[in-house]
Amino acid sequence: MSRYKIHNICKKYEIKNYTINSDGSIDVHDSVYLNGRNLTEIPLQFNYVWGNFSCNNNKLTTLKGCPKRLIGQYFQCQDNQLTDLEYFPVVEGYTRSSVGENPLKSISGYNGNIDLLSCENKDRLMRKHKLNNILLKLWYLKYF
Numbered sequence: 001m002s003r004y005k006i007h008n009i010c011k012k013y014e015i016k017n018y019t020i021n022s023d024g025s026i027d028v029h030d031s032v033y034l035n036g037r038n039l040t041e042i043p044l045q046f047n048y049v050w051g052n053f054s055c056n057n058n059k060l061t062t063l064k065g066c067p068k069r070l071i072g073q074y075f076q077c078q079d080n081q082l083t084d085l086e087y088f089p090v091v092e093g094y095t096r097s098s099v100g101e102n103p104l105k106s107i108s109g110y111n112g113n114i115d116l117l118s119c120e121n122k123d124r125l126m127r128k129h130k131l132n133n134i135l136l137k138l139w140y141l142k143y144f
Contacts, residue, residue, distance in 0.1 A: 033054050039058040062082070063086065064087045073094070082103070082104060102119070
């Protein structure tokens with residue numbers, strides 16, 4: 001994606017205080033709010049975000065494009081169509097994460113403090129995640 005197109009997308013979504021990296025990703029020294037934009041995908045590849053990140057009330061099926069690393073108070077991606085948490089940002093510090101109102105089948109991809117994650121059926125999803133990890137380890141021990 002060209003720098004010109006990245007600037008236009010940042011302007012359209014009111015993203016300020018950003019730096020375009022050589023790989024086309026952006027670092028943002030501010031919060032990013034992409035709520036209620038009818039998005040089916042994140043329009044940019046975020047690298048670092050020093051602030052909050054919110055993409056509620058869209059039609060996202062993936063977190064691809066979300067920040068790789070988030071240094072803020074919260075990450076919100078509620079009321080979308082996510083089935084897993086692949087591409088979930090690495091969160092630093094006391095960052096609360098809310099992914100409620102998504103048809104999650106797995107919390108695979110979440111790497112933060114589970115106590116700071118808010119979603120429906122979290123306990124069931126955690127048990128399923130732990131069981132999958134155990135089965136994977138058993139399979140690995142059997143074949144390797």
